Amino acid sequence: QALADAVAPHATTVLLFGDTGTGKGMLARYLHGRSPRAGRPFVELNCAGLSRELTESELFGHERGAFTGATARKLGLLEAADGGTLFLDEIGEMELAVQAKLLKVLEQWRFRRVGGVVEHDVDVRIIAATHRDLEKDAAEGRFRMDLYYRMNVFAIRLPPLSERRDDVAALARRFLEEQRRGHRLSEEATELLLGYDWPGNVRELRNIMERAAILAPPGGEVTLAHLPPLGPRGAPESTGALGAAERALIESTLRAHDGNLAAAARALGVSRGLLYRRLAKFGIAAGADAGTEG
Known part of the structure; x- marks a missing residue:
């Protein structure tokens, strides 16, 4: 710094x-x-x-x-x-x-x-x-x-993020703040992040916090329930259940807004860009044009 x-x-x-x-x-x-x-x-x-x-x-x-x-x-x-x-x-x-x-x-x-x-x-x-x-x-x-x-x-x-553990919590909070949903990071979630080796470095941390920003309620805490189970020695453990929950939430929100991406992003409280990235990750069809309403 x-x-x-x-x-x-x-x-x-x-x-x-x-x-x-x-x-x-x-x-x-x-x-x-x-x-x-x-x-x-x-x-x-x-x-x-x-x-x-x-x-x-x-x-x-x-x-x-x-x-x-x-x-x-x-x-x-x-x-x-x-x-x-x-x-x-x-x-x-x-x-x-x-x-x-x-x-x-x-x-x-x-x-x-x-x-x-x-x-x-x-x-x-x-x-x-x-x-x-x-x-x-x-x-x-x-x-x-x-x-x-x-x-x-x-x-x-x-250096890799595993050698900069003092930066992990501050970066996680910064990535949450970028989503503008008023989230706070719980003590337990912070401890989990600090104990992980981060083989994917800062990029991996950003991706995990972006996903947490979708799953956690606006203005609430990001808890262990909103994070993948991170193993203590490198790679994340299976994220199937959490990934399925996130996908289901996105799909149901898209259905509720007739596939309109702009409206779905607002309902989820995330940026349009973040929603696009999650759609690509899960292979969900984009649906209606993001620039139109209704």
Whole structure:
């Protein structure tokens, strides 16, 4: 926390290291929110699984006719983030050819759209994240050494949640507060969360609290009844009964509102986005358009 607060106000590039789900994206947003750029855009790109062409188009944009299918000019994420922060998640997966172009941006703060000849100035803070050992990758030729040193101005390592047990209760309360249903976390529920190893890290904790926010009554306590039975040594135990109860609650609410997602989300007291995620998890058909009423 102290480290993040110290670097947040500055425009320096930050490189976040940590296992999948440790909260790197959340920390990137925190750094942006505590910086002078907080009122400007926060834009993110997950580099994993993207081809060189797609990554370049997403980052730098392209001109009309730059490639087959480029029927109009497209502004890239660098321009979208101008004045704000660009978060590059899983930068270790970025292809070497794109890394070379990103290095030029970091050195000159100028870029060209794909298929363009004009160079554009950009004012953006770049925060990147990875679960890989970039120093090792650079030494073995899988990542540009010059880009690694340019990105690694300020490094923050996020340990797994199992090593940050003091953060568990505060994060759980924060995730509940995000649902805006006035929930409180019972002492017994807190003890259960503190005793779990969290192999899925912060992401797993968020998912569990989102589910609890659906099951617990608005304004009430989140108790053991609203949490999956978490084993003391790693993986959660069977969540079949609790999952069935949650699914039944969602399905009955959808039926009561004729499949209207917006109305069902209001009745459940959760955000539309959270309801969409739970529908996807249980494979429940979406039903009526979320943007219509009745």
